[in-house]
Amino acid sequence: MFPLTAHAGVYKWVDAQGRTHFGDRPPSEVKSKQVQIDAAPAQPDATARARQENIESFLDQKQQERSEQQALRAEAEQRAAKQAEQCQKLRARLKYMESLSGFYNVNDQGERVFVDDAENARIRERFRAKVQQTCSR
Template sequence: MTRKLLISLFLLSLGPFSHAAVYQWTDANGQTHFGDRPPAKASSKEVRVNAAPAQADATARDRQQKMTEFLEQQQKEREERQAKEAKARQQAEKQEELCRNLQARLKHLESVSTFYDINEKGEREYVSEEENQQIRDRFRAKVKETCGE
């Protein structure tokens, strides 16, 4: 009888964790057995095990609440970290694109022999060689400041 009680208590302790069927049968010696599979050489019946949920215990409920809060906090921190990383990647991609464009414009400026302005009449007014060099130098400085090159 004690063995039967121990098995019953064990099965009850599984409670919500156990979703498998429980079978009961009596052997040739009259002993009652419980198991998760029906026996091959004896008739058995499926037994429904009703266990109190773990939340019935106040300490278990508190532990579960703390664990839920901890997991929610971890998830929130993970989402914030991922958002920051995504934003940083996006900014780095924008910076790289800007630098590619600036470097392409610098290459073009270096290939141009002279620069000009358009006056009020719509005519070109070419700048001096010194002004050409100043324009190139200012643009190189801008590329260096922006791109670090």
């Protein structure tokens, strides 16, 4: 059950001095009539509307920045994982190279031509430097 005031209407009457009055209860001493009031939908003023648009714009911008940062972090994590995998392979290859007694080249006849000890040392050192440069980042 709603209270009586929830169903109360708006009443209009004119007093003895000719002034028009409105109220939620009809007066007992004068004749009144109930009037229908159609309230216009509430519209925020221009300042409130602009403030709301600014807030929404700010929130959209912050959400976009968060999304971009998240994408950058994911990309950086992907690069780091790829580099870690590459370093693991390079270190395994370096370990294998250090276990070899020597290196060789294949000549035009398809024969192996072993390199001298100095060249073996240079090959190993260049590969160590490559591993160090790649994996120290």
